[in-house]
Amino acid sequence: MTELSNPIPSKPPRSQWLDVWDQFKSHRGALMGGILFLLIVATVYLGPFFWDIDATHIDIRARNQGPSWAHPFGTDQLGRDMLARMMAGGSTSVSVGLTAMMLALFLGSFIGVVAGFFKRLDGPLMRLTDLFLALPLLPLLLVMMLLFREPLNAAFGPEQGIFILIVCAIGITSWMPTARIVRGDVLAIKEREFVLAARSIGTADNKLITRHILPNVLSPIMVSATLGIATAIITESSLSFLGLGFPPDFPTWGRLLFDATDYLQQHPERVFWPGIAISLTVLSVNYLGDGLRDALDPRIRGR
Amino acid sequence: MLTFTIRRLVLSIPTLLFISLVIFLLLELAPGDPMAQVPLTVPPEVKEKMREALGLGQPAPIRFWKWLVQFFWIEPQVMIDHYFGTTFSQGDLRVISWQTRSPVMDIVIQRMPQTLWVVGTAYVVAIFIALPIGIYSAYRQYSWFDQLGTFISMVGFSVPPFFSGVLVIVIFSVQLGWFPSIYDTTHVVNSWDSFVYQLQQMIMPVMVLALQITAQLSRFMRASMLDNLNQDYVRTARAKGLSEYVVVMVHVLRNSMIPVVTVIALGIPAIFGGAIITEQVFKVNGIGQLLIGAIQANDLPMVQTLTFIFAVLIVLFNLIADVLYGILDPRIRYD
Numbered sequence: 176m177t178e179l180s181n182p183i184p185s186k187p188p189r190s191q192w193l194d195v196w197d198q199f200k201s202h203r204g205a206l207m208g209g210i211l212f213l214l215i216v217a218t219v220y221l222g223p224f225f226w227d228i229d230a231t232h233i234d235i236r237a238r239n240q241g242p243s244w245a246h247p248f249g250t251d252q253l254g255r256d257m258l259a260r261m262m263a264g265g266s267t268s269v270s271v272g273l274t275a276m277m278l279a280l281f282l283g284s285f286i287g288v289v290a291g292f293f294k295r296l297d298g299p300l301m302r303l304t305d306l307f308l309a310l311p312l313l314p315l316l317l318v319m320m321l322l323f324r325e326p327l328n329a330a331f332g333p334e335q336g337i338f339i340l341i342v343c344a345i346g347i348t349s350w351m352p353t354a355r356i357v358r359g360d361v362l363a364i365k366e367r368e369f370v371l372a373a374r375s376i377g378t379a380d381n382k383l384i385t386r387h388i389l390p391n392v393l394s395p396i397m398v399s400a401t402l403g404i405a406t407a408i409i410t411e412s413s414l415s416f417l418g419l420g421f422p423p424d425f426p427t428w429g430r431l432l433f434d435a436t437d438y439l440q441q442h443p444e445r446v447f448w449p450g451i452a453i454s455l456t457v458l459s460v461n462y463l464g465d466g467l468r469d470a471l472d473p474r475i476r477g478r
Numbered sequence: 479m480l481t482f483t484i485r486r487l488v489l490s491i492p493t494l495l496f497i498s499l500v501i502f503l504l505l506e507l508a509p510g511d512p513m514a515q516v517p518l519t520v521p522p523e524v525k526e527k528m529r530e531a532l533g534l535g536q537p538a539p540i541r542f543w544k545w546l547v548q549f550f551w552i553e554p555q556v557m558i559d560h561y562f563g564t565t566f567s568q569g570d571l572r573v574i575s576w577q578t579r580s581p582v583m584d585i586v587i588q589r590m591p592q593t594l595w596v597v598g599t600a601y602v603v604a605i606f607i608a609l610p611i612g613i614y615s616a617y618r619q620y621s622w623f624d625q626l627g628t629f630i631s632m633v634g635f636s637v638p639p640f641f642s643g644v645l646v647i648v649i650f651s652v653q654l655g656w657f658p659s660i661y662d663t664t665h666v667v668n669s670w671d672s673f674v675y676q677l678q679q680m681i682m683p684v685m686v687l688a689l690q691i692t693a694q695l696s697r698f699m700r701a702s703m704l705d706n707l708n709q710d711y712v713r714t715a716r717a718k719g720l721s722e723y724v725v726v727m728v729h730v731l732r733n734s735m736i737p738v739v740t741v742i743a744l745g746i747p748a749i750f751g752g753a754i755i756t757e758q759v760f761k762v763n764g765i766g767q768l769l770i771g772a773i774q775a776n777d778l779p780m781v782q783t784l785t786f787i788f789a790v791l792i793v794l795f796n797l798i799a800d801v802l803y804g805i806l807d808p809r810i811r812y813d
């Protein structure tokens with residue numbers, strides 16, 4: 176028996192997440208993206224507490240003003256403060272993005288895990304995924320907006336109804352990539368020894384999935400979560416821009432941009448604020464996803 | 479290969495039938511009545527006649543069957559008649575738009591050239607820009623050119639077309655006044671000046687669409703080149719004394735093009751979806767604008783037909799991508 180060369184470890188043990196964080200920190204774009212995204216989220220949710228002009232307050236004497244101390248982003252054609260509208264619009268856009276992403280993620284992971292784990296369901300579920308991928312999504316989203324707007328508005332009120340509709344529509348049309356990636360990973364992990372060991376001590380299927388398989392497919396799920404936020408925000412803005420999203424007096428970034436295009440010649444800056452907000456949010460989320468992918472991949476980590 | 483193609487073609491028929499059923503059932507739920515615009519003085523029995531003339535007034539399964547027959551059987555006949563002067567389709571009822579009361583396919587054929595011109599040009603331009611950028615960024619990985627390329631493609635991913643479109647309108651047509659902000663589809667090219675005008679009005683929509691496509695394609699090209707640049711056969715080629723140009727542009731490029739070609743094929747139907755917004759921004763009256771107009775006017779046969787055409791494009795190009803992969807890569811054999 177050989178003795179250990181150094182019986183006392185010189186460094187304290189490190190958790191996996193500490194390693195991930197170290198790798199993430201070294202990706203400068205990702206770190207900046209993460210900080211920027213947190214900043215944007217904090218501004219749109221906490222901003223209204225500090226900037227207490229109501230986004231729907233109409234001051235017709237102060238309409239079409241340029242930037243000033245009273246209105247840093249100027250005012251719109253009805254004299255509503257653009258900064259307040261941007262924050263109100265941002266909280267809707269970001270909420271839609273986050274909720275739709277979670278719905279898509281839940282559906283995608285569920286279908287992916289079930290398809291990967293239970294061989295009998297693999298074929299039908301993957302055919303279903305292929306079918307959904309073959310659907311023309313933007314036209315279908317537009318059609319769904321047209322069809323279900325009235326009944327949902329009647330049931331939940333105009334704002335709540337359209338929120339539910341947009342979140343559900345985006346959620347059920349964007350789960351497919353997640354499902355495919357998760358299924359692939361589950362198929363690979365299912366054959367590993369630790370799963371066999373867990374099964375041999377009599378672990379039930381549901382425990383096997385939640386305790387052993389899900390933690391191991393967490394990294395692709397997290398990466399597709401970040402990308403999901405980005406696509407959801409862009410899709411919501413596109414719908415609002417095409418005039419089939421939120422109602423006119425209920426600002427979102429896409430809606431603000433759409434309204435501002437009518438005043439493009441006189442007040443081009445009104446197009447810039449929402450446009451830059453959408454682009455910056457999506458850009459920061461994309462960089463965040465890029466960095467997460469690197470940080471969560473143990474083959475790249477530590478290099 | 480041939481059996482694979484045939485099998486996939488046969489398999490795509492139930493897929494498409496299912497998709498058309500899904501679209502039909504979705505539209506069945508739609509509120510709205512094509513007779514809503516008809517004056518109240520029109521007696522109800524006349525209205526009933528008008529409804530029947532539009533192919534309504536029958537239960538849903540029969541209408542779905544009729545639509546299938548009209549789309550797959552009568553419309554091809556109309557096309558044959560148009561080209562060969564035959565009379566197969568005489569007296570048959572075609573898919574009728576509720577908006578214009580004229581056959582849907584005629585309007586689609588009218589709108590098709592505008593979309594194809596703008597979208598097609600954008601795609602070709604994007605491919606010619608993206609491939610060199612991808613190749614050079616991979617060859618000089620982590621150089622300033624690569625970093626810049628990464629940043630620009632990230633921006634291309636992140637800036638939605640409705641913002642970049644409005645932005646170029648503000649810059650190039652409001653501030654500088656170089657290009658017209660609205661695409662004039664009645665413009666006829668018959669002289670040098672009109673050709674220049676056509677180019678001017680195409681530049682902005684093409685630019686917006688091309689930015690998006692370039693962003694995606696150059697990323698793919700770069701990743702695919704990076705996969706191949708460290709392979710053993712590249713070292714062998716260098717060891718043989720081949721020039722660097724031949725190694726990169728012949729050996730590596732040909733192998734790296736395989737996934738990129740399939741991505742190009744897969745992206746074509748997605749571009750039609752993206753073009754919906756771009757067409758709306760620049761007022762190009764193509765297919766995308768037709769769809770938006772039809773949705774807003776509650777013109778269900780038009781929406782059904784257009785959505786189905788998009789679905790056909792997606793299924794078709796998926797098939798083309800798979801077949802291309804098999805042809806280009808001898809390691810992949812489907813049979």
